[in-house]
Amino acid sequence: MTQNSYLEAVARLNLWAKHYYVLDDPIASDEEYDLLYHAVVAYEAKNPQLIAKDSPTQRVGDKILEHFDKHTHLKRMWSLEDIFNLEELEEWIARTSRALGRDNLSFAISPKFDGASLNLLYENGILTCAATRGDAFIGENVTQNARTIPSIPLSIAYKGRIEIRGECVIAKDDFDALNQMRLQKGESLFANPRNCAAGSLRQLDSKITASRRLQFIPWGIGACEIKDFMSSIKSSLTHTNFDSFFTLMQGIYALGFQKPPFIELCTNAKAVQTAYTHLMQMRDSYPIMLDGMVLCIDAFSAQDSLGFTIKSPRFACAYKFPAIEKKAKLLSITLQVGRTGMITPVAELEPVLLEGAKISRATLHNFDEIQKKDIQINDYVVLIRSGDVIPKIIKSLPALRDGTQYPCAIPTQCPICNSALLVEEKLIKCQNLNCQARVKNSITHFASKKALDIDGLGDKIVELLFERKKIQNIEDIFTLQASDLEDLEGFKEKKINNLIQAIAATKGVELWRFINALGIEHIGEGASKKLANAYGIEFYQKSYEEFIALDGFGAEMAASLVEFCAVNQTRLLRLLKHIAPTCSAQNPIQNSKITGKTFVITGTLPKKREDYQELLESLGAKVSKSVSKKTDFLLCGEDAGSKLTKARELGINIINAQELQELLES
Secondary structure, three states: OOHHHHHHHHHHHHHHHHHHHHOOOOOOOHHHHHHHHHHHHHHHHHOHHHOOOOOHHHHOOOOOOOOOOEEEOOOOOOOOEEEOOHHHHHHHHHHHHHHHOOOOOOEEEEEEEOOEEEEEEEEOOEEEEEEEOOOOOEEEEOHHHHOOOOOOOOEOOOOOOEEEEEEEEOOHHHHHHHHHHHHHOOOOOOOOHHHHHHHHHOOOOHHHHHOOOOEEEEEEEEEEOHHHHHHHOHHHOOOOOOOOHHHHHHHHHHOOOOOOOOOEEEOOHHHHHHHHHHHHHHOOOOOOOEEEEEEEEOOHHHHHHHOEOOOOEOOEEEEEOOOEEEEEEEEEEEEEEOOOOEEEEEEEEEEEEEOOEEEEEEEOOOHHHHHHOOOOEOOEEEEEEOOOOOOEEEEEOHHHOOOOOEOOOOOOEOOOOOOEEEEEOOEEEEOOOOOHHHHHHHHHHHOOOOOOOOOOOOHHHHHHHHHOOOOOOHHHHHHOOHHHHOOOOOOOHHHHHHHHHHHHOOOOOEHHHHHHHOOOOOOOHHHHHHHHHHHHHHHHHOOHHHHHOOOOOOHHHHHHHHHHHHHOHHHHHHHHHHHOOEOOOOOOOOOOOOOOOEEEEEOEOOOOHHHHHHHHHHOOOEEEOOOOOOOOEEEEOEOOOHHHHHHHHHOOEEEOHHHHHHHHHO
């Protein structure tokens, strides 16, 4: 085999694979494919320096990774606004039409798959990176795993830089077969196809991903020079409208990506609703799990005019299917203890299948809800699950009672430590700070992203360390040594070093993060920032009167702070010594025009609201959540609602982001 015949063989194998995996239209027998594949393998073994980047041999899993690197998306991966019925659809279309000043809109319609979002980056025609959605800005680099998925082309005809986005899914039949195989091996089962796809995509051993029969179905793009892309693929298009998302997606499919069986262009709400009804009828028979339909304004020019809110594009939405209801028998009610000691009742159910997931538990929130819904042990109850990971019990079915039912008694003792519980209306709480459930959950919260952000110290690792008695309280985190972790399953040298370094990196963390990490009841991120800005490191020494004087602090918050700081002062001092948090808040600028002024923020602004709040508070202003006679300024962005109306009624100064900037500069 020569180099030219080798490259021809690679191209032929990729074409055969496309027809087999993507088009479901095989044009070669398995024997033909295997013979040519092994000839390619033999050539590559003799000429490793000449292996083509898009060779099918490169789909085989490579070395096992120790962790995933981070990848920053070139463009943010937005989430979609949800709508649930015809009325909301018509309202969404009317709002969009008003914003654009015209009614003649076209909409690209496609199925909404229930899987794991994936962002593929192609440069010069080669797949260079595949990353999970992550926090919408930064995801995990899972390129090695993505290369094992047959429906992801390793190379495409377009040579410009482009992010192609879609859903990584597993067919229902493949999911059932995989779970059956795991059952025979005595392994734990996947809860549903979505979790299976997400978990398979994040395997450190890509050979496992390769065995899972994942599929990739594109639904959009990220970074891309659209005009350049459309010009490059115009010969493969049947439509010539380049100001069209629908046309662009036809171009994406023409590059070798899997096309969903249902994608249409609709010109009014009636056509959209017809498409929605058709898709919903396909829901059960469709081979891949669907949870709705994606509705997108077709014209790119209109998309650009509409722009984005803080969370989602204004030009697209997810029209979700109705929640599926299922009847289940409630066998018992168990109690969970949270980090603050809050007791949450959990329904233990006779297992039922709901949207592809085997459901055996559902939260009941509190005993007040149990009483209002008249839920008893051995009752039949109605479950719903609509895009939520956690199913909900919406009601009991008293008509089906047979005399074996009985009410669940309100607990008086903690199920973990047997301490007496505090019972106050809806609130039932274990007040024992040494309760094991409270301790473990407190440690997990302490290390979480909005707290100290200790990478690698998630709930499963905390559970393992706690059970092995490596840590028994929060302070123990800071005395962990590499030698303490060496005998733990899954802990190799690099993972151990990363965790120890992440813990060490908390030294000098921002004070508000430290306060938030403590998990004080009623004190969240916003309140933690106010405490840090107002009182600095000495926050724990302040009185009830000083706490309640802070803007937005009520009696419950002040009382909770006083009680927590008094009971835990010794622990606080130990943690402050370990962490030495820093307070970066500026002193209020006394001669600023906004010192002492009260602001309310509303609408969609160029930056995050938190950024504006931090800026205003650093200059001595107060930021309130509601408009009142005491409000001095309403900082107002697009799509403002009732706060703007009230501000106008009260004659309050209304300014936008540019006017705020001018005010501060003056």
